[in-house]
Amino acid sequence: MKDSLEQWLEELLEKHEGERMTDKQSRILRAAVEVFAEKGYSGAATSEIAQRAGVAEGTIFRHYRTKKDLLYSIVAPFVAKLIEPFVLRDLYPLIDNPHPTFEGFIRALLDNRIAFAEKNIKVIKILLQEVPFHPELREQFLSKVAERVLVKLSNAVYHYRKQGQIVDLPPLTMIRLVGSTLFGYLIVRFLFAPSGWDDTQEREATVQYILHGLNRKN
Amino acid sequence: MKDSLEQWLEELLEKHEGERMTDKQSRILRAAVEVFAEKGYSGAATSEIAQRAGVAEGTIFRHYRTKKDLLYSIVAPFVAKLIEPFVLRDLYPLIDNPHPTFEGFIRALLDNRIAFAEKNIKVIKILLQEVPFHPELREQFLSKVAERVLVKLSNAVYHYRKQGQIVDLPPLTMIRLVGSTLFGYLIVRFLFAPSGWDDTQEREATVQYILHGLNRKN
DNA sequence: TATAAAAATAAGTGATTACTCACTTTTTAT
DNA sequence: ATAAAAAGTGAGTAATCACTTATTTTTATA
Numbered sequence: 001m002k003d004s005l006e007q008w009l010e011e012l013l014e015k016h017e018g019e020r021m022t023d024k025q026s027r028i029l030r031a032a033v034e035v036f037a038e039k040g041y042s043g044a045a046t047s048e049i050a051q052r053a054g055v056a057e058g059t060i061f062r063h064y065r066t067k068k069d070l071l072y073s074i075v076a077p078f079v080a081k082l083i084e085p086f087v088l089r090d091l092y093p094l095i096d097n098p099h100p101t102f103e104g105f106i107r108a109l110l111d112n113r114i115a116f117a118e119k120n121i122k123v124i125k126i127l128l129q130e131v132p133f134h135p136e137l138r139e140q141f142l143s144k145v146a147e148r149v150l151v152k153l154s155n156a157v158y159h160y161r162k163q164g165q166i167v168d169l170p171p172l173t174m175i176r177l178v179g180s181t182l183f184g185y186l187i188v189r190f191l192f193a194p195s196g197w198d199d200t201q202e203r204e205a206t207v208q209y210i211l212h213g214l215n216r217k218n
Numbered sequence: 219m220k221d222s223l224e225q226w227l228e229e230l231l232e233k234h235e236g237e238r239m240t241d242k243q244s245r246i247l248r249a250a251v252e253v254f255a256e257k258g259y260s261g262a263a264t265s266e267i268a269q270r271a272g273v274a275e276g277t278i279f280r281h282y283r284t285k286k287d288l289l290y291s292i293v294a295p296f297v298a299k300l301i302e303p304f305v306l307r308d309l310y311p312l313i314d315n316p317h318p319t320f321e322g323f324i325r326a327l328l329d330n331r332i333a334f335a336e337k338n339i340k341v342i343k344i345l346l347q348e349v350p351f352h353p354e355l356r357e358q359f360l361s362k363v364a365e366r367v368l369v370k371l372s373n374a375v376y377h378y379r380k381q382g383q384i385v386d387l388p389p390l391t392m393i394r395l396v397g398s399t400l401f402g403y404l405i406v407r408f409l410f411a412p413s414g415w416d417d418t419q420e421r422e423a424t425v426q427y428i429l430h431g432l433n434r435k436n
Numbered sequence: 437t438a439t440a441a442a443a444a445t446a447a448g449t450g451a452t453t454a455c456t457c458a459c460t461t462t463t464t465a466t
Numbered sequence: 467a468t469a470a471a472a473a474g475t476g477a478g479t480a481a482t483c484a485c486t487t488a489t490t491t492t493t494a495t496a
Binding site for chain 1: 258431
């Protein structure tokens with residue numbers, strides 16, 4: 001957990017147009033992720049973030065004009081990362097260089113998103129919590145994710161539908177169904193984390209459920 | 219929307235051991251639901267709740283010792299309502315007097331929960347938002363919902379599995395899969411509310427997805 | 437109508453909030 | 467080595483927070 005957070009943080013550093021972050025700045029970010037995830041944006045006090053980062057409160061406002069800026073600087077690059085696998089065709093040939101079978105596609109998608117969720121639980125929690133209260137966040141999320149990802153996914157799904165591999169439903173409907181199933185798997189596994197969770201079995205059941213649910217033989 | 223909120227409020231009044239609520243008290247509750255849903259618990263100021271209820275701020279604290287009490291008085295009876303259809307056998311013969319077919323069961327469950335969600339969107343939003351930050355809420359929710367509802371559902375699912383109507387998976391796994399699909403339908407319909415949403419078509423696709431997904435003919 | 441109880445109020449309370457600013461320390465460039 | 471720039475500090479700001487209390491208004495009962 002700590003490793004993946006650190007890794008994410010470092011990736012965030014590099015994003016900042018070559019400008020390296022200072023040690024204190026990265027500690028502020030780390031503490032902010034922690035406190036935002038624990039108490040939510042409104043419940044998180046900048047004083048506590050400063051304290052946990054081992055930094056004077058004024059230092060926060062030297063780097064981030066407002067508390068909201070701090071939130072955005074955490075969430076915004078994450079949203080970008082969220083879309084990445086759907087737009088970087090050479091890194092992830094998931095969409096544009098598709099698997100021959102729908103099953104292979106689903107399995108790859110599942111693996112890909114599970115790995116991503118594993119690395120970003122805390123930021124995902126923050127995003128889910130705060131999107132309802134920040135119209136700008138919601139707008140950015142919807143415009144980027146909805147417009148870009150949904151279009152890419154629609155194309156892929158349409159491709160398998162045309163081949164007769166899956167049932168004849170609107171692509172958006174199928175994306176909702178598969179997305180729900182995938183999302184439910186992730187929520188139950190990472191947020192509820194039930195005892196006695198047999199992951200290989202659950203994952204296989206999930207894949208089979210999707211495949212049969214969208215099988216063209218009605 | 220306003221009708222259902224009023225109806226829910228009246229049901230809440232009757233719950234209070236015969237003690238009728240004053241007019242101002244119910245207006246406080248109504249305003250609190252509104253503001254909590256809009257800004258979240260931490261972001262909601264008691265001053266704004268009072269203002270929107272057309273009431274002095276002190277009046278809130280005459281009826282509710284703390285702000286947290288106000289939140290609980292809204293959410294607690296809702297959690298009870300959430301479980302009701304699974305424990306009141308005579309009102310909802312959904313579980314204990316089951317449908318002969320799994321398909322009938324799923325359709326009834328879907329209709330039942332959609333109607334419930336339709337009537338309680340705002341309180342559902344509050345519950346989803348605040349459960350992560352209030353251990354007592356989470357504990358009550360998990361102990362009541364998880365223990366009572368999951369047991370009932372497991373029995374029902376086990377019944378259909380024994381009859382060979384559905385695939386041979388652990389009941390909890392199947393509940394997760396069906397629950398995810400149902401939840402995804404509700405979220406997309408009520409929270410995203412996409413334009414051009416053909417509800418009968420979406421609902422039928424959802425039912426078919428579940429039925430084929432759990433069909434025993436693998 | 438008289439009176440006691442309950443409900444409601446308005447003006448506070450100290451604590452905490454996000455944020456500022458004058459100042460010191462550290463880093464960088466020449 | 468030195469000066470300019472950047473980073474960091476912590477005391478202080480007004481505003482807002484949840485909550486209290488003394489007082490007034492409303493309601494119920496006789």
